[in-house]
Amino acid sequence: MSVALTREVKSALNKVSQAFDALGDFALFSFSSLSTIIKKPTVGTMIPICFRVGVQSVPVVSITGMFIGMVMAIQVYSQFQSLGLATQLGQIINVSVIKELGPVLAATMLAGRIGSSMSAELATMKVTEQVDALICLGINPLHYLVLPRVLACVLLIPILTILANFMGVFGGSMVCTEIFKVDPYHYWQNSRGHIQIWDLAIGLIKPIFFGAAIALISCHRGMNSRAGAEGVGKAATSAFVWSFMSILVLDFFLSLFFNNLHQFLWPDNSIKSFGPK
Amino acid sequence: MDSQPSQPNFLALQNACIGFNGVAILRDITFDIPKGQTLVVIGESGCGKTVLLKLLIHLLGTTSGKVLFDGQDWNTLDEKRVNEQRLRFGFLFQGAALFDSLNVFDNVAFGLRAHSRCREDEIEKLVLKRINEVGLKESVLGKKPAELSGGMKKRIGLARALILNPEVMLYDEPTTGLDPIMTDVINELILQTRKNSPVTSIVVTHEMRTVTKVADRVIMFYPLSRLNQKEPQKIFDGTTDELFKSQDQRVQQFINGEAKERTQESENHLNTDEPI
Numbered sequence: 001m002s003v004a005l006t007r008e009v010k011s012a013l014n015k016v017s018q019a020f021d022a023l024g025d026f027a028l029f030s031f032s033s034l035s036t037i038i039k040k041p042t043v044g045t046m047i048p049i050c051f052r053v054g055v056q057s058v059p060v061v062s063i064t065g066m067f068i069g070m071v072m073a074i075q076v077y078s079q080f081q082s083l084g085l086a087t088q089l090g091q092i093i094n095v096s097v098i099k100e101l102g103p104v105l106a107a108t109m110l111a112g113r114i115g116s117s118m119s120a121e122l123a124t125m126k127v128t129e130q131v132d133a134l135i136c137l138g139i140n141p142l143h144y145l146v147l148p149r150v151l152a153c154v155l156l157i158p159i160l161t162i163l164a165n166f167m168g169v170f171g172g173s174m175v176c177t178e179i180f181k182v183d184p185y186h187y188w189q190n191s192r193g194h195i196q197i198w199d200l201a202i203g204l205i206k207p208i209f210f211g212a213a214i215a216l217i218s219c220h221r222g223m224n225s226r227a228g229a230e231g232v233g234k235a236a237t238s239a240f241v242w243s244f245m246s247i248l249v250l251d252f253f254l255s256l257f258f259n260n261l262h263q264f265l266w267p268d269n270s271i272k273s274f275g276p277k
Numbered sequence: 278m279d280s281q282p283s284q285p286n287f288l289a290l291q292n293a294c295i296g297f298n299g300v301a302i303l304r305d306i307t308f309d310i311p312k313g314q315t316l317v318v319i320g321e322s323g324c325g326k327t328v329l330l331k332l333l334i335h336l337l338g339t340t341s342g343k344v345l346f347d348g349q350d351w352n353t354l355d356e357k358r359v360n361e362q363r364l365r366f367g368f369l370f371q372g373a374a375l376f377d378s379l380n381v382f383d384n385v386a387f388g389l390r391a392h393s394r395c396r397e398d399e400i401e402k403l404v405l406k407r408i409n410e411v412g413l414k415e416s417v418l419g420k421k422p423a424e425l426s427g428g429m430k431k432r433i434g435l436a437r438a439l440i441l442n443p444e445v446m447l448y449d450e451p452t453t454g455l456d457p458i459m460t461d462v463i464n465e466l467i468l469q470t471r472k473n474s475p476v477t478s479i480v481v482t483h484e485m486r487t488v489t490k491v492a493d494r495v496i497m498f499y500p501l502s503r504l505n506q507k508e509p510q511k512i513f514d515g516t517t518d519e520l521f522k523s524q525d526q527r528v529q530q531f532i533n534g535e536a537k538e539r540t541q542e543s544e545n546h547l548n549t550d551e552p553i
Contacts, residue, residue, distance in 0.1 A: 048378070125377070132336050133374040137388045137441075138364045 030216045036143035045148045053114050054156040061109050065164035068101055069171030077180050089176045090191035097168035098203050106164040107210035111243035115218035118149055119239030122222025123232040150215040157211035158204045202258045213246040287312040292342035301501050302328050304510050315478040317488050320498035326481040330447045334366045367438030371449045373430035375422035381433050382418040388441045407436040428459035448480040452487055464490045495520045
């Protein structure tokens with residue numbers, strides 16, 4: 001084997017080893033952070049974070065939610081209209097929004113708005129020795145800084161998802177009934193039968209996992225930031241990139257899991273499971 | 278200054294070594310700090326002074342060797358005990374490290390709220406007392422750290438560090454970046470802190486005025502990158518008078534602030550990246 005090839009193989013192995021190291025470090029960080037829940041965080045630490053995660057995310061989640069519903073309506077209308085199925089638009093828009101688009105969109109907005117900011121904030125605290133100052137004052141930074149952020153994201157993302165769902169359904173219906181003049185009665189009537197409680201529940205359970213992933217990844221990136229403005233910037237960027245990727249990967253595996261669970265619980269139902277039989 | 282009655286080995290390093298990313302920062306450091314002593318650690322940037330402070334309070338662990346506090350090796354303590362021991366320290370960070378999201382009052386009260394059963398009115402009294410001790414007025418209490426000058430931040434950092442009545446105070450370059458008057462204010466506060474309570478102080482600094490004003494004892498470190506394998510990193514350990522009379526050229530160069538051969542920085546390094 002040539003020297004160059006050996007060097008390449010060593011470099012590749014080194015990168016694989018580093019990836020496993022990083023994964024292990026993240027797993028340990030997540031476990032350590034979540035295990036601090038035995039001592040509940042104070043109301044004083046939770047309220048400002050909940051305000052930032054929840055209340056301040058309302059405008060961006062509402063607007064994006066509404067526009068995604070409106071865009072869907074525009075894209076799907078011409079196809080359905082040509083087949084004479086315009087009154088079925090509500091079904092396709094609402095099912096898409098409630099099962100997939102609402103949860104993923106709310107999580108993506110949270111990752112962009114809150115994940116990056118949490119990461120940059122913790123990175124700055126680390127770089128300016130505020131995290132060390134906490135430790136010197138006998139405070140566990142995972143309990144004081146990370147746990148409240150994880151709890152805020154986990155508890156509030158389902159509410160933001162409901163908001164995104166509502167605004168998406170509202171936006172889609174407005175475009176269909178007000179602009180394309182689809183008959184409202186048939187629009188809503190055809191939607192009703194196609195959304196089950198199961199869909200609504202799964203649409204609200206998945207975001208809990210997304211919220212935990214966003215908060216843990218963002219805090220991990222922030223707490224492991226390198227020094228300087230560049231380090232803080234990189235932490236914020238990588239927090240969003242990894243959060244977004246984790247949302248999509250988790251969405252796939254959670255959808256697979258819940259579809260199979262549904263098939264297992266109610267075998268006669270029409271929802272198809274896929275994956276290895 | 279006169280030395281206080283002392284208890285040997287109150288703080289001690291025994292062959293302590295530490296490095297980052299395979300590069301050694303401190304090598305084989307051994308010395309004791311008796312109770313009540315004010316030790317000033319000097320040395321040029323990068324010689325490991327701040328790392329030394331973080332070893333003393335166990336923010337960093339040694340790669341080999343021991344750090345003892347009150348006779349106990351930090352490495353043998355469990356997490357709960359480590360936290361208890363840390364509360365016996367106060368740490369004034371280089372940039373003060375005030376919590377950005379909290380105002381001055383909440384910053385100073387932070388330790389009390391976390392570790393005492395004081396009522397809010399008692400906390401208020403104690404915070405006011407500490408704020409007055411560091412020469413500030415009540416009007417700063419509502420301000421956020423971003424609204425304060427460097428000197429004020431340092432003073433509030435000191436008030437926060439002192440609020441839990443520590444037995445050991447660690448000062449990381451307390452006068453760096455301050456004007457000469459504010460430098461003297463901070464030096465006076467270090468002296469006053471010691472006068473008010475029998476606190477053991479370790480001050481890391483580049484500032485010779487701080488050395489002459491507050492030190493009972495001075496230790497000087499030299500960067501490992503400029504030493505060969507056999508040379509000790511601690512190049513001076515003695516009183517301030519002895520420091521100024523030292524025959525070591527490296528000590529004199531530092532005291533007098535002479536560049537000498539250092540303008541040709543990289544060529545004169547004996548060993549730029551010493552492995553651990």
